[in-house]
Amino acid sequence: MRAREIMTSPAVTADPDTPVREAVALLIEHGFAGLPVVDADGRVVGLFTEYDALHGAREGNGVVTTVGQVMTKPVEVVSPETTVVAIGRRMLTDRLRCLPVVEDGVVVGVVSRRDLLRPLVRHDDAIAAHLRALLSDYAGHRGRWTVEVVNGAVTVSGTFTDQAERGVITALARTVPGVSEVDCRSAHTMAR
Incomplete structure (x- = not known):
């Protein structure tokens, strides 16, 4: 099984100028652990996670910060052809909750831990x-x-x-x- 078979697509993304509050609302609304942060060409430049949101809120001191100021970078990505076993290993080894799926440099989906678990349950x-x-x-x-x-x-x-x-x-x-x-x-x- 490969990333393309289990990924959430299309990916919900943010851009570096997205206010943290808006990105947090997207995380909560969709139940995601993280959002790929993309530039104007759709290329992944970072990942905005729940941790980043909490860190941004703590550091913000009431000032609205942007996703670009608190996002995780560089970000690990996988291709649509990456095997589920390889994705699982990376997530466990690096304690990742989600990985953007990138094809020809552009984000096409996201694989989360939940996506990895779905095939295990009939x-x-x-x-x-x-x-x-x-x-x-x-x-x-x-x-x-x-x-x-x-x-x-x-x-x-x-x-x-x-x-x-x-x-x-x-x-x-x-x-x-x-x-x-x-x-x-x-x-x-x-x-x-």
Whole structure:
């Protein structure tokens, strides 16, 4: 797997003259760890990270600073063809949270730690985890049901107080993004 397959694209960027407050708003709004800082030609000249934002706020003493004054530079970049293994090694070794992806000198995307983790989790696993959390909250953190998910089809197995509770569990399951169908089975149905 390569950077081009997992990167966030197009990249949200800042320029050196962007006020720190605006760049922080972009970080928060998009949930990013960092923004590539690009010049007028789209070439990466730095990286504005959460650390840079905090450092800039501390050093600013109330004065609005620009991204160019606090950005990290020089910045490490990868190409769209860089392997995920190589990216992971660089992130771990250098304690990086994101790397700009550059092609022909121009930023085309960003790879974050979260992007590296996504391929490790199957879609069905994410659905199951989300539904298990909902059911745990509903049941007061007593493990009353098991959850299986195959291609978005959910099977909830266990003991249901009555038909109304079965309906509530079905409705809860349908609120989870990616669920295509729901089957609630009583514990004695499973034994067949």
